[in-house]
Amino acid sequence: MLLGRVQVPRSVRKGEIVEVRVLVQHPMETGFRRDMNGQAIPLNILDKVTARYGGREVFSAELGSGMSANPYIAFYVRAEASGDIEVEWSDDHGEKGRATATLSVG
Amino acid sequence: MAKKGAQRRLSPSGEPVLRVLRLFGLGALAIASLAIAAEPQRPQPLRGGSEFQSRDVQALERDDFANPASLWLARGEALWNEARGSAAKSCAACHGDAATSMRGVASRYPKHDAALGRVVNLEERINACAADHQGAPRFAWESPELLSLTAFVARQSRGVPIQVSIDGPAHATWDAGRRTYFTRIGQLNLACTHCHDASWGKTLLAESVSQGHPNGWPAYRLEWQSLGSLERRLRACFFGVRAEMPAYGDRDMIALELYLAWRAQGLASTVPGVRR
Numbered sequence: 528m529l530l531g532r533v534q535v536p537r538s539v540r541k542g543e544i545v546e547v548r549v550l551v552q553h554p555m556e557t558g559f560r561r562d563m564n565g566q567a568i569p570l571n572i573l574d575k576v577t578a579r580y581g582g583r584e585v586f587s588a589e590l591g592s593g594m595s596a597n598p599y600i601a602f603y604v605r606a607e608a609s610g611d612i613e614v615e616w617s618d619d620h621g622e623k624g625r626a627t628a629t630l631s632v633g
Numbered sequence: 634m635a636k637k638g639a640q641r642r643l644s645p646s647g648e649p650v651l652r653v654l655r656l657f658g659l660g661a662l663a664i665a666s667l668a669i670a671a672e673p674q675r676p677q678p679l680r681g682g683s684e685f686q687s688r689d690v691q692a693l694e695r696d697d698f699a700n701p702a703s704l705w706l707a708r709g710e711a712l713w714n715e716a717r718g719s720a721a722k723s724c725a726a727c728h729g730d731a732a733t734s735m736r737g738v739a740s741r742y743p744k745h746d747a748a749l750g751r752v753v754n755l756e757e758r759i760n761a762c763a764a765d766h767q768g769a770p771r772f773a774w775e776s777p778e779l780l781s782l783t784a785f786v787a788r789q790s791r792g793v794p795i796q797v798s799i800d801g802p803a804h805a806t807w808d809a810g811r812r813t814y815f816t817r818i819g820q821l822n823l824a825c826t827h828c829h830d831a832s833w834g835k836t837l838l839a840e841s842v843s844q845g846h847p848n849g850w851p852a853y854r855l856e857w858q859s860l861g862s863l864e865r866r867l868r869a870c871f872f873g874v875r876a877e878m879p880a881y882g883d884r885d886m887i888a889l890e891l892y893l894a895w896r897a898q899g900l901a902s903t904v905p906g907v908r909r
Contacts, residue, residue: 530708534698552704554858596858597701 529553529573529624533614539606541632547578547586549600549614551624557592573618576600580630581610606632673830676844679900683849685834685841686909690855694907702784702853702905705777705860709785712778718769724782727766731789739787740795740902743891745803752806754890756783756862757882774881780860784851787904794901795848797894806884810892813885819876825889840909846897847890849906856909863890866908 531551539545551573558570570592578586586602604612609632615625683694694700713724713731728734743754749761759782760771772779799807814825828837829845836842850863857865864886871878879886 530704532698532703532707548698550699550701550704595855597704599699599701 529616529618529622531614531616531624531626533612533626533628535612535628535630538631538633541606541608543606544603545606545630547602547604547612547614547628549576549578549602549616549626550597551576551600551616552597553618555590555592555594555596555598559592571618571620573598573616576614576616578602578612578614580604580612581608585612606630608632673826675896676830676833679846679897680833680844681846681848681897681900681903682843682852682908683903683906685843686907690907690909694849694903694905700853700905700907702851702860702907705781705784705851705853706788706905708777709781709783709788712782713785718763718767720766720768722767724762724767731786735786735789737790737793739790739904740793741797743806743887743894744798745801745806747802751884752803752887752891754864754887755787756864757887759783759786775862775865780851780862783862784860784905787851787902790902791904792901794899795894795897797891797898799891799895803891806888807891807895809885810888810890810895813889814892814896819871819874821874823874825870845893846900847893848897848900849903849908851904852906852908854908860905863893 529551531549534548536545553573554571555573556568556571558567560568562568572590572592573594574590576586576588576590577584585604588600590598609630611627611629613625613627615623617623683691686694697703710731716723716726725731739755742758743752744758745751746753746758746761748765749757753761756774756779759779763769764771772782797803817824817827825845828842833842833844847863850866851860852866853860854866864881867886867889868878
């Protein structure tokens, strides 16, 4: 389970453009580094992030080795109805994680 | 005693050289005694580590969500409430809500612990609690668990000024830390004071030299791409002056931590910091 967090504004108006912020804990090993004993540290990249809003996919990203550790991603959605924004992520080792934030449209 | 030292050095030399050496020797002694007499004052005004960072790093530190240390804080909070060890007790079982019970606690560390009979830092105190009250194995130094728990406990003291006690049993440790602070070490032959008292605010390569205050630690260091303890940061300084790095938990390191905390007395905690 890869730890991560999702944040949306507390309350929004219908039709408002809101920022969804995602932070995931991941080493993002490039595969080029070596440890103290000179052994290569294997590639380990968080390569897929997807977000659904009210069940519909609104955002997806494929990340590469150029991203820093603990990647931070922000994207925008138009608030149409109250609902959950579910964000899922997975790395190249098959490790997954998810977090949910509730958007309440007033 | 000073004269005797100078004479011993001079005795085999010829007359003209002797006079020069005597002058030099006395001069050096005079400078040395002056240096001891005029031990530099604490930097004024006190400025925490984040004030020496660039604006974007400061903004990242202030942003409670985007600050990458928030991931460690979340883990620390989970560990606080997790029943561990043979006693199957969580930290919360004894200490309750960390927001009230741990408020201001981290600002008083390193602190003399009567049960252990020595000055301990927050990491050691947490590990002592894990071993004695939870019956759980100690966390390894710099392990994600220990960092998370330390950061979570320290976070509860954000805004509380550092106020450590150097009286009574802690005084000898403080004095050892003070000696370390003013002792030249490493191939570069520098003491902490040469950068952090004499040259703070100046530029070292791409960095701004800070006053060396520990009020933002544990901090997320972008260079490490991870949260790290104050000890890890101190070791980076030892590495920087090409000195031998002490082991984690070394008494000299704890003593230095106590001296630094005393030196930063009055500065409000900004845990968790973000550093370049």
